[in-house]
Amino acid sequence: MIGLSIYRFVKEIKEKDSKKDKWTVVAQNILGLFCDLLHGAPFYFLIGALFFVVGLLFLSMGMGWVEID
Structure with missing residues (x-):
């Protein structure tokens, strides 16, 4: 494609x-x-930023910096 x-x-x-x-x-x-918001650059940038933030959250939980009770 x-x-x-x-x-x-x-x-x-x-x-x-x-x-x-x-x-x-x-x-x-x-x-x-x-x-083209659904297939253009802003959409992929926002999805990438979301996965980056979630990845940082999991990394900080794994390192013991953040504890969720």
Whole structure:
């Protein structure tokens, strides 16, 4: 899935002639990542942050720094 979208992205850039058009394609794809909340970068960032916090909680419990009664 990721490989296919990268292929489409590169193909779309190669089809453009001017440098301005190529940068427009890049900007549109970057904005597309942040506009799609369920499959874009913010969603994965929030999920990653959640797992990081839970992992730190388990690590601190394992080290004995935090005790939950």
